Amino acid sequence: MNENQLIFLISQPRSGSSLTQQLLLNNKGITSAPESWQMLSLIHTYKKTNISDGYNPNYASINFLDYLNNIDHGLDTFKQQIKDLALKLYAYNTNGDCYFLDKTPRYYHIIDELYELFPQAKFVFLVRNPLSVFASILDHNFKGNYVNFLSSKDRVEDLFSAPVEIDKALKTYDNKILVKYEDLIENPEQELLKIFNYLELELPESVGTYKVKDDFVNTQAIDTKSLKKHSKPSDSYLNSWKKTINNTQKKKLALDFIEALSKKHVDYFGYDLKDLSNKLRAFKPEKRTLINLSLKSLILEEAQLPFTRLLKKRIILKFQSKHYV
Template sequence: MTTPLRPIFLLSLPRSGSTLLQKLLATNAQIATANETWIALPFAYMRSPRGLAAEYWQDTCAEALDDVFAQLPGGEAEFRRLSSDFIRSTYHGLAENKVATYFLDKTPRYYLIADFLAEVFPDARFIFLFRHPLDVMSSILRSWHKDTFSPHLRSNAVDLWRGPELLASASRKLADRGLRVDYEELVTDPEGVIARVGGFLELEFPHDAVEKASAVELSGRMGDPHRGRKYDGVGEGSVGSWSGFVKNPYRRHFLKKYIGRFPEHVLETYGLNRQAILQELSRAPISLNGLGRDIAGINWFRLSMWLHQLHQQPGLSVMPPSCDYCQLG
């Protein structure tokens, strides 16, 4: 009988260096991996009345599935077992490396389902990759939204407004099964990160893992759109890159309000000091460059979020739903 692969879940926000870390870990033959699988998300959400839109009415489906699993001899435990069996079998199918003992699943939005993963995979290890939320914000806007606020930012709203707090919470809850890695450490000392991960997983990595990482290929459509580029060097200049994002008074105001929304314990988990960030923002040089475009863009984004939430709640109310994103700026 095949020995089950032990899952490693790499949890991070998008634009946090997770593809680089995944490639570094994949240089060890005992770690199989594939491009972002997203495979566990449907299992985690299938019994939830929230967070999933479907034309068959998800809340009714969730109630029906609760009834189904309540009638099974194993009940809730049976649901967890069946979920685990299917996901593990998928990992085995993806693992071309037959000597692997681990399967690394790097799907950034797994920060939404960390509790589910911990329950379904009691043998799993977790790696939490942290990057400064303002760097994540600026990188997402620059990489995917042409350095503008627009309705399309809705596709990353959950990452920017809920993601930091959920990732911090998961890292605290699962500290006994997890390892924390900071983006700053990853790009300035990748060898040191590899050594720490090796100790955590009880594995030895090749001495030239950083060089070998550039040869690791990940197929599929998901993940970093720039993943095909060679990692000939790591981007130390990307640390603190948010300072170049503060171009005008509105962006400074926006980022101050954004960083101000996170509870103190979340910022402490990130190793950040709110007052220090606010002072940096106050000192950032600004001009009127793009001011009108940014104000118009954020209002289009607000309207998009409001209409989206209204569409997801048919018949409930014609009043604007409560929406963090609609209160911005």
């Protein structure tokens, strides 16, 4: 298998990548499989990380790099071997000259490494309204529990690091295409035409529709629950955040999130963050909480909070747990 047969679909989690994957699989020139995360595992053998469960992979990568650097062309040789192995693994899931689509949202952590290893691959970046992403992670992954959500470091990275890395890649590399989830929902044929033109593939006859492939039906790697309800993109999820943001505490957190983004991004992929803030301010949730915690107070570890703020946080959470969560 050649690297120019690879497509990487990269996004934040909960941005519609599973839907996009199924729509692209309508073309017989593309094959795929449920998320393998294979390049995350391979690249992090030499890339530093902040993960520390079980053993500290960061120390492992540092020591392994020292080992490779004591061998002539050690790191370059190892990267080539990773590339060869990855292509062999991808080849098991494709036939002939078909593309293989690797859809793994958290590849935003290794975008530069993917471009280095596979410069001739195709890169499709998918973005979504950040308020919808926030609400979808809160609802789907945490069942509305905003404390667990915002105390999860990897989920906070999904919120803040992913758009930074995607934006950097869009400005750095020429070989890419950007797709907005909302455009794909509202004009699927037009957006898919852009993607297939980039891939130099013909439009399939049933463009804009899909049937979840058998390999994906019972997997936990993607969210098939909503996919099974439809056979084409549905606009019912465009404003679904209103159901999730069902009390003023969640509204406060969502508003803090959008305003934090506006400080980091002059342009957020064409989304009007000020307009999103205004919509949130005007929105009236079903329930009203008396005292609301800030986003920062939930993201920061308790050891980082002054005693008075920590005490206040615990009292408010105890009160909210009895009445609102």
